[in-house]
Amino acid sequence: MTRSAERIDLICTSPGTDRYLTVQRYGTPGARPKAYLQAAIHADEIPAMMALHHLRPMLDAADKAGQIKGEIVVVPVANPVGLAQNLAGYHLGRFDLISRENFNRNFLDVATGIAEQVRPLLTDDATRNVEIIREAALAWIDAQGPRNENESLKFTLLKLAIDADTSLDLHCAGEASMHLFIHEDCFNEGGADLSAQIGSIATLVSKHSSGARAFSQAVGAIWADLREKLADTGKPIPTACMSATVEYRGRTDVTDAFAKPDAENLFKVLQRRGVIAGDPGPVPAPLCTPAPVSAMEVGYAPKTGVLTYHKNPGDVVKAGDVICEIIDPMAEDQTKARTPVKTLADGVMFGRRPDRVARPGMVIFRIASDKPLPHRLNRPALDD
Numbered sequence: 561m562t563r564s565a566e567r568i569d570l571i572c573t574s575p576g577t578d579r580y581l582t583v584q585r586y587g588t589p590g591a592r593p594k595a596y597l598q599a600a601i602h603a604d605e606i607p608a609m610m611a612l613h614h615l616r617p618m619l620d621a622a623d624k625a626g627q628i629k630g631e632i633v634v635v636p637v638a639n640p641v642g643l644a645q646n647l648a649g650y651h652l653g654r655f656d657l658i659s660r661e662n663f664n665r666n667f668l669d670v671a672t673g674i675a676e677q678v679r680p681l682l683t684d685d686a687t688r689n690v691e692i693i694r695e696a697a698l699a700w701i702d703a704q705g706p707r708n709e710n711e712s713l714k715f716t717l718l719k720l721a722i723d724a725d726t727s728l729d730l731h732c733a734g735e736a737s738m739h740l741f742i743h744e745d746c747f748n749e750g751g752a753d754l755s756a757q758i759g760s761i762a763t764l765v766s767k768h769s770s771g772a773r774a775f776s777q778a779v780g781a782i783w784a785d786l787r788e789k790l791a792d793t794g795k796p797i798p799t800a801c802m803s804a805t806v807e808y809r810g811r812t813d814v815t816d817a818f819a820k821p822d823a824e825n826l827f828k829v830l831q832r833r834g835v836i837a838g839d840p841g842p843v844p845a846p847l848c849t850p851a852p853v854s855a856m857e858v859g860y861a862p863k864t865g866v867l868t869y870h871k872n873p874g875d876v877v878k879a880g881d882v883i884c885e886i887i888d889p890m891a892e893d894q895t896k897a898r899t900p901v902k903t904l905a906d907g908v909m910f911g912r913r914p915d916r917v918a919r920p921g922m923v924i925f926r927i928a929s930d931k932p933l934p935h936r937l938n939r940p941a942l943d944d
């Protein structure tokens with residue numbers, strides 16, 4: 561048995577309170593390839609925890625059988641801060657209440673931090689350059705002194721993942737089908753198999769890490785970013801990590817029936833990535849073709865009112881279809897109280913809001929189209 565558990569204390573934010581991460585490690589520390597998995601950095605996204613709950617006994621069994629070839633690092637609860645956010649009986653969990661920052665935004669820009677430092681060190685050997693960059697990245701994150709609980713959480717998670725060959729950040733959406741966000745380079749370096757294996761019905765690929773800097777972007781885009789920043793050196797920098805944000809359906813899809821096959825699929829992904837021995841079998845036929853994030857149709861509520869949907873996650877829709885209606889419950893004439901909200905694009909609806917009171921500007925649905933949408937080109941991909 562080589563499994564070990566580590567407790568990492570977060571900066572204490574109030575006398576008499578104590579929060580920490582537990583990190584489960586399988587295989588030999590430092591062995592390659594390394595995989596990193598974390599659940600619910602958005603702490604209200606429990607299906608992610610459920611998938612790891614089912615995966616961990618499989619990893620224990622593989623460990624006992626000596627099948628773990630590399631190293632696997634699992635953080636089963638990535639955000640104990642958000643998990644504790646119960647306000648008057650309602651669980652929040654998405655935003656840090658002190659900094660008001662979305663827990664999955666603004667991770668450190670490691671590429672900018674280390675670019676000039678690694679510039680003179682790079683060689684003509686791509687493998688050696690990966691080692692140099694990982695070493696510099698770990699040291700640079702270590703040198704960023706966290707000032708508060710939120711930073712200690714985010715810096716710790718980033719450091720655990722930054723040198724991984726595979727990094728999977730497990731989330732869910734409001735009410736949704738399986739979907740995936742991934743950097744284009746990562747999609748080409750194993751992400752296509754991941755998308756097919758987990759049964760994603762909408763896989764959104766992006767090119768740039770600027771903007772939101774969500775966890776999986778911060779981990780995965782460092783390679784593309786350094787390639788760009790250090791292009792003038794002519795030194796080879798491969799995409800050394802396949803990093804993705806896996807969205808395990810909707811917030812209340814917390815069942816063994818979903819989570820067990822989800823865990824089995826993750827296990828196969830780890831086998832295919834070379835971390836665990838054994839044959840994962842053939843890659844299943846993909847359920848979607850990847851689309852750029854600019855092909856993601858996002859519906860915004862035009863006004864407030866009662867929200868009622870006419871389309872469900874997984875539905876194929878056509879431009880002009882009414883996805884939902886917003887009802888003014890105070891209108892004098894209730895036969896004229898409805899405002900339809902239509903999609904401007906064809907595609908597959910993969911997510912919608914769990915709330916049933918619309919607020920102006922609120923994201924109320926997401927649809928994966930197959931080509932960039934002119935009205936989406938200059939909009940942020942992650943706007944909530």
Ligand SMILES: [Zn+2]
Nearest residue numbers: 602605731732
């Ligand atoms: Zn999330």
